[in-house]
Amino acid sequence: REFDLTPFDILHFHDWHVTEALHLLQDRNTIFTYHSTEYGRNGNEHGCWAEYHEICGKEWYAGLIARQVTTVSNVLREEVMHLYQVPDWKIRVFPNGVIPEQFDVDLDQGSIKAEMGIHPYAPTILYIGRMAVQKGPDLLLDALPRVKEEYWGMQVIMAGDGGMRPWLTQVAHDRGLPVRFPGYISDAEYVRLLNAADLVVIPSRNEPFGIVLPEAWSAGRPVVACDVGGLHENIESYRDGIKVPVSADCIADGICQALEDTDRLSKFGRTGSSKVYRQFRWEGIAKSLDGMYGTVCC
Numbered sequence: 001r002e003f004d005l006t007p008f009d010i011l012h013f014h015d016w017h018v019t020e021a022l023h024l025l026q027d028r029n030t031i032f033t034y035h036s037t038e039y040g041r042n043g044n045e046h047g048c049w050a051e052y053h054e055i056c057g058k059e060w061y062a063g064l065i066a067r068q069v070t071t072v073s074n075v076l077r078e079e080v081m082h083l084y085q086v087p088d089w090k091i092r093v094f095p096n097g098v099i100p101e102q103f104d105v106d107l108d109q110g111s112i113k114a115e116m117g118i119h120p121y122a123p124t125i126l127y128i129g130r131m132a133v134q135k136g137p138d139l140l141l142d143a144l145p146r147v148k149e150e151y152w153g154m155q156v157i158m159a160g161d162g163g164m165r166p167w168l169t170q171v172a173h174d175r176g177l178p179v180r181f182p183g184y185i186s187d188a189e190y191v192r193l194l195n196a197a198d199l200v201v202i203p204s205r206n207e208p209f210g211i212v213l214p215e216a217w218s219a220g221r222p223v224v225a226c227d228v229g230g231l232h233e234n235i236e237s238y239r240d241g242i243k244v245p246v247s248a249d250c251i252a253d254g255i256c257q258a259l260e261d262t263d264r265l266s267k268f269g270r271t272g273s274s275k276v277y278r279q280f281r282w283e284g285i286a287k288s289l290d291g292m293y294g295t296v297c298c
Contacts, residue, residue, distance in 0.1 A: 010293050013066070019058040022065060029296050032066035033094075034059070034080050036134075040206035040229075043133040060084040068296050072096050072209040073230035079208075094289055095230070096209045097282035103191055103218035104273070112196040122153035123259050126197035126221075128190060128212055129204075131162030136203035136226065141168055142248035143203070144177050147255050154178060157193055159185045194219040199258055199265065203251050207231050213241075214280040217272030222265045224254040234279075240271040 012031045013022045016038070022030060038055040039046060047053070063069050063086040070092050071077040077091050110120040118124055125147075129135045137158060148154050156179040158168065165181060172179040185193070194200070200216040202225035209230035216223050217240070225231040227243040235241040244254040258265055 009297055013062065016055050016058040016062060019062045022062055026065045030066045031068045031070060031292075031296060032062045033070045033072075034063070034076060034208070035072055036076070036206075036208045037079055037083060039083055040076075040079065040208060041132075041134050043205045056083075063090075068092070068292070070094050070292070073233055075229045075232060076208040092292060094285060094292070095234075095280060096211050096214075097280050097285040098211070098214045098218055098276060099282060100214075100218035100273070100276050100280075102187075103194060103215055104220065105191060105195065107192065107195040109195055112192055116196065118155050118196070119153050122155050123151045124196060124198050125154070125156045125255065126193055126200050127156070127158040127160075127203070128185075128193070128200070129160045129202075131158075131160055131164040131168060133164070134204060134206050135160075135162075136205050136246070137164060137168055138171075139205075139226075139246070139248045139251055140201055140203040141171055141175075141177070141179070143252035143255065144179070145175060146249075146252040147259075148177065150256050151259055156180070157182065157197070159183070159190070159193060190215075191219070194221055197221055199224060199255065201251065201255060202226065202231060203246075204228055204231065205246055210234070213272075214276045217269065217276045220266075220269040220273050222258060222268035223272065224251065224258050226251070234275075239268075240275060241268050 010029045011025055014033045015035050037059055038052055063084045069086055069090050071080055072095055074093055077093055080086050081088060113120050127137060127140055131137050158179055159182050161184045169181050200221050200223045202210055202212055204226050207229040213223055213231060213234060223241040225235060225243055226246045235243050237243040242254045242258055244250040
């Protein structure tokens with residue numbers, strides 16, 4: 001309240017954590033943004049425990065009382081309309097953005113691989129994200145035995161932390177898979193790993209937007225991703241990446257197809273990079289948001 005002595009024209013709330021504050025301030029010009037839903041975070045499955053229902057209740061109520069609702073993709077918009085009966089006229093879509101120059105840096109891939117003890121010609125796959133059911137790291141792990149059979153020296157880096165990490169580490173060890181689990185990494189290390197990778201894999205079961213996609217593209221890296229959410233909307237399959245159904249076998253197919261043609265793989269990355277500069281720079285997205293703010297104030 002001390003910062004609101006001269007009232008803000010607009011109050012923009014993000015995700016369910018702030019629903020109580022939205023409730024107290026619902027007489028103001030309010031916007032609520034869904035970045036995901038609890039249903040989606042649970043891997044597109046409804047839960048039966050108390051916390052699940054409490055969070056869903058807050059998500060429903062926020063959509064009810066906010067004057068304007070936004071989502072980060074059209075697929076999430078449809079999900080919110082279906083789950084919480086938010087009317088279509090009330091929801092607008094604004095994708096997440098990136099600053100591509102943060103990822104488009106001059107780093108030598110071979111040198112980074114050498115520092116990590118990876119042969120310069122060894123196909124190197126990167127996964128970055130939470131180790132959680134929604135993000136599908138278990139699907140990637142199940143896909144790797146077949147990829148290992150076809151590609152000599154394959155190396156996989158699965159960066160990030162979460163509840164599944166100890167189990168995934170044990171499974172990779174038991175199966176003899178060449179997977180590294182560096183855990184949580186800094187932004188600088190993320191950029192370094194992106195530039196070391198030959199391919200970025202996004203095996204999500206549910207992905208409202210998928211910020212890893214434009215980040216990987218910004219670094220000129222090709223992507224294989226599950227055909228869900230924002231990944232479905234933003235990837236043109238076999239033009240700037242490969243989309244696959246949500247299954248380990250299909251992820252393995254996509255990875256093997258991608259790695260078999262290095263020229264096409266490079267083209268995917270370049271085409272994706274061009275798309276980022278056209279569609280996902282923050283400047284353009286901020287301009288669209290500013291236009292929406294003007295309508296809320298009216």
